[in-house]
Amino acid sequence: MTLSARVVSLVAVAFLASASLCAQTPSQYPATEGDYVAHNFKFKSGEELPELRLHYKTLGKPERDAQGRIKNAVLILHGTGGSGQQFLVAQFAGELYGPGQLLDINKYFIILPDGIGHGKSSKPSDGMHAHFPAYDYDDMVAAQHLLVTEGLGVQHLRLILGTSMGCMHSFVWGETYPDFMDALMPLACLPVQIAGRNRVWRKMLMDAIRDDPAWTGGEYKEEPKQALLTAEDFLVIAGSAPLLMQKTLPTRDAADKYAEDAEKRAAALDANDLLYQVNASRNYDPSPQLEKITAPVMWINSADDFINPPELGIAEKESKRLKNGTFILLPISDQTHGHGTHTWAVVWQSYLKQLLDESAH
Numbered sequence: 001m002t003l004s005a006r007v008v009s010l011v012a013v014a015f016l017a018s019a020s021l022c023a024q025t026p027s028q029y030p031a032t033e034g035d036y037v038a039h040n041f042k043f044k045s046g047e048e049l050p051e052l053r054l055h056y057k058t059l060g061k062p063e064r065d066a067q068g069r070i071k072n073a074v075l076i077l078h079g080t081g082g083s084g085q086q087f088l089v090a091q092f093a094g095e096l097y098g099p100g101q102l103l104d105i106n107k108y109f110i111i112l113p114d115g116i117g118h119g120k121s122s123k124p125s126d127g128m129h130a131h132f133p134a135y136d137y138d139d140m141v142a143a144q145h146l147l148v149t150e151g152l153g154v155q156h157l158r159l160i161l162g163t164s165m166g167c168m169h170s171f172v173w174g175e176t177y178p179d180f181m182d183a184l185m186p187l188a189c190l191p192v193q194i195a196g197r198n199r200v201w202r203k204m205l206m207d208a209i210r211d212d213p214a215w216t217g218g219e220y221k222e223e224p225k226q227a228l229l230t231a232e233d234f235l236v237i238a239g240s241a242p243l244l245m246q247k248t249l250p251t252r253d254a255a256d257k258y259a260e261d262a263e264k265r266a267a268a269l270d271a272n273d274l275l276y277q278v279n280a281s282r283n284y285d286p287s288p289q290l291e292k293i294t295a296p297v298m299w300i301n302s303a304d305d306f307i308n309p310p311e312l313g314i315a316e317k318e319s320k321r322l323k324n325g326t327f328i329l330l331p332i333s334d335q336t337h338g339h340g341t342h343t344w345a346v347v348w349q350s351y352l353k354q355l356l357d358e359s360a361h
Contacts (some may be wrong), residue, residue, distance in 0.1 A: 032058045070153065073108075116135045117277055163188055171189070188341065209227040228269045240306060297326065304332045304336050
């Protein structure tokens with residue numbers, strides 16, 4: 001892998017899954033694709049869509065118990081700007097889905113949905129632009145629940161594993177449907193309001209889009225390039241890991257070249273989609289109801305995560321409120337990738353094994 005490819009992978013997996021990264025699908029893990037259409041879907045805002053398309057991929061086959069219920073389903077939830085496709089990259093799939101591995105697709109039925117506003121699911125860029133319903137995380141989880149139950153016929157999950165936004169979704173799942181899963185593995189998030197620096201950079205990114213005259217209230221004919229360049233700059237910083245970036249960009253020329261390539265990376269973004277994706281976190285706050293989560297929780301953050309810095313001490317405090325929860329802070333190492341450590345399974349798979357063993361029945 002070239003220097004530029006390594007750095008693109010770092011940033012893309014860390015926060016916004018790029019098309020080039022997601023295209024690197026290991027051929028030995030062929031996925032079945034499908035769409036579930038939720039009719040007359042009502043959003044918390046009071047808005048409604050006659051048809052909400054929810055795209056998904058699956059690997060493996062359902063296994064049923066004596067009562068005919070699917071018993072081996074695993075739901076894996078992506079981060080902001082990503083899609084289910086990102087969980088087919090080698091550093092994730094290659095460590096987990098193979099024969100004898102922890103999520104062996106010969107044993108488990110893996111479900112990889114695209115959240116509302118992401119991937120091939122319904123999103124603003126399909127045509128509604130800024131008239132698309134203002135979805136939030138509760139809406140996204142409600143839609144995931146419909147896909148799993150009505151679309152795929154799954155009434156119970158062996159595991160929910162979520163990264164970044166998907167990590168936050170897993171906390172919402174645990175509170176909203178506490179008996180629906182055997183175990184939860186949130187990776188790279190906090191179960192509290194998005195505030196402080198995390199809130200500030202998100203607001204700056206959204207303001208950059210809204211304040212660009214070329215955005216024209218979301219009805220642009222061409223993407224507002226300056227807004228997307230600013231957004232890309234924020235995404236780079238949010239997904240960065242100082243140790244790794246110093247190694248992959250060891251000279252000033254290499255660092256300058258990467259910064260100058262922002263326009264190429266920004267070309268993969270859609271302003272309305274990105275604005276909605278970031279804004280969906282606006283009212284996220286599972287902290288008042290953490291005690292409702294009854295499933296075993298293995299919650300993992302990385303010490304070099306810009307978005308969820310360990311010095312806040314939030315995770316250590318909130319994890320004590322989980323009835324059956326363990327919080328792990330991964331120390332900075334040559335294997336961690338900042339916020340994007342969530343997709344490098346080799347770093348945390350031993351904790352996944354512990355969770356699966358402890359929640360087996």
